[in-house]
Amino acid sequence: MRYLLDAMLGTLPTYLRLCGHDTVYALDRDVEADEAVLGLAAEEERTLVTRDGRLAARADDAVLLRERDTEPQLRELAAAGVELTPAPEPVHCGRCNGRLVRDDAADSDTRPAYVPDDADPVWRCLDCDQRFWKGSHWERMVATLADVRDTSGETATDG
Template sequence: MSERDRDPLVLDAMLGTLATYLRMCGYDAAYALDRDAEADEDLLALAHTEARRLVTRDADLAREAPDSVLLTERAVDDQLRELADAGFTLELADPPTHCGTCNGRLEAVDRTEPTPEYAPDPADEPLWRCRDCGQHFWKGSHWDDVAETLASL
């Protein structure tokens, strides 16, 4: 998937798992706790200064941010359904674009580069590395689990 024309998002402290799913779908999804923005005023400031659309489970907070998305469900599968109903595209990014851990941009790992012991050999399987935190990613069982979840929506 090429870089999509999507609004960058900021998710409140109640939506950490959802942030990971959205990142795997190619969204630039900042998470409040990763950005030290747990307080409502900090989250609103982050949304404003970085032109991010707020996704929250807090109705009062949602009223404070223009074009915010208010979710009512607690389970991530149900939250994903709410986003799909709101018009969000929810399919895995191919190739992956954002780190599921920190939201940094991913870059392909050359097949000749050394990799950490936990990662497969890049000569055998495509790998990506986060430019910010250095974590390595590949399309393993977690990728398949998320694909299955998204297909069930």
Template sequence: MTGANVDGSASGVEAEPTEGLLLDVMLGKLSTYLRMCGYDATYALDRGVEGDDDLLALAVTEGRTLVTRDESLAARAAAGLRIESTDVHEQLRELRAAGYDLSLSDRPRYCGACNAPLERVSWAESTPEYAPDPGAERVWRCRDCGQHFWRGATGGTSPRRSKPSERHYFEVGHRRLR
């Protein structure tokens, strides 16, 4: 169930995208990236959970690996992974080194905004004006918040983002992913 030991060193076990993760309040941006890689990545603040004991209880109840920057919290977790960096790209490198597969999914499974399951939009369905025609390219819709996702035109970049470091594999609706 783990991809790394609590200290962040590689355990030799590659984490599966089906593994549930719980990211603490310091890792909200990272949760979006993990969702686009196919991980069920719950962000603590999306669930209204902030306290350490509440985080630990939720991780156990839902069978999730707790991902945190807090060393003592990671040590207390039944399954915990400590991330050291404050930079999301360095955080992704740490996860990759710990055995997590960060390949971008051809078929996204979770909404980058709210983590709810995505469903493929049928070619016959209409989409909002900002989304492409599902007859021309694959489009997914969040079952909860209704956002639409599709593969970026240049193999993973969104022209609405000014910095390459903020680019995502899938474009999303009319608002920027956080």
């Protein structure tokens, strides 16, 4: 799926990208005004995700969130049918949404100093050159998503 998250949802893009969703954050594109957000969503055929009810009502396709915090917002997305299972391998850059490729360089001199020596595999963003690996940050996000799916599943079946 292709999503556009408005300025109120700055933490969610990374989670959606981890799940393989092509996700644009409005402020990363210097878009904040309602008309510009709606135009970008229409132009790029993206589902708008917002906390603004009036904005959601004006969009061709939107998911309206009510919660302010990330985990409850993720539960709302799950309830709206958004798949929140992490991709086996990352596809989209967590920072900019660019495409990722495996960085198979065996020579540690080609990797930035922030990449641990034992990180393998490592992915590189073709747009911003950021490197990613499945470290503790990845594990925390995966655990959060698992908790959200478990909690959302219980809510759906108890209901």
